[in-house]
Amino acid sequence: MGPARPWIVLGATAALLAVAMGAFAAHGLDARGDARAVSLVDKAARYQMVHAVGLILCGLLARAPADVGGRWVRAAGVAFGLGIVLFCGTLYTLALSDWPVAMAAPFGGTAFMVGWGLLAVGALRGGAGTAAGSAPTSDTNAPGSRR
Numbered sequence: 001m002g003p004a005r006p007w008i009v010l011g012a013t014a015a016l017l018a019v020a021m022g023a024f025a026a027h028g029l030d031a032r033g034d035a036r037a038v039s040l041v042d043k044a045a046r047y048q049m050v051h052a053v054g055l056i057l058c059g060l061l062a063r064a065p066a067d068v069g070g071r072w073v074r075a076a077g078v079a080f081g082l083g084i085v086l087f088c089g090t091l092y093t094l095a096l097s098d099w100p101v102a103m104a105a106p107f108g109g110t111a112f113m114v115g116w117g118l119l120a121v122g123a124l125r126g127g128a129g130t131a132a133g134s135a136p137t138s139d140t141n142a143p144g145s146r147r
Helices: 005-032 035-063 070-097 102-125
Strands: none
Touching: 005 035, 005 070, 035 070, 035 102, 070 102
16 A cells, blocks of 8 residues: 555544544434534534545645655644544533543644644645646656667
């Protein structure tokens, strides 16, 4: 498995679960009449979806031909994953149980912000390959190339 695939798989899985939790909020929790739980799950699902897309973006950047800030992009992926677990997980737990975990949410929100910052640094520091719009360099080992 290449360096990109885990981020894409994790992001797609997080997106799938975000849709499932959003549907649960709209159909399962709403039927119970618990407006607070519906609001918490809805908010968690929205944040989870946005950051699932961020994870997929990390995977796509890891596949880019130019080095787009490799370690910064990987660190952003880790931060997004931690944010999903800490922030969204806290909101889901608060909505569905009486377990007092609210203090974990700010750490998750901070992880989200750190992730976006790391992704920005990666974009600024990366790109050592060909610039957009420039002609690609020839590869004598490429299929169909003449030697």
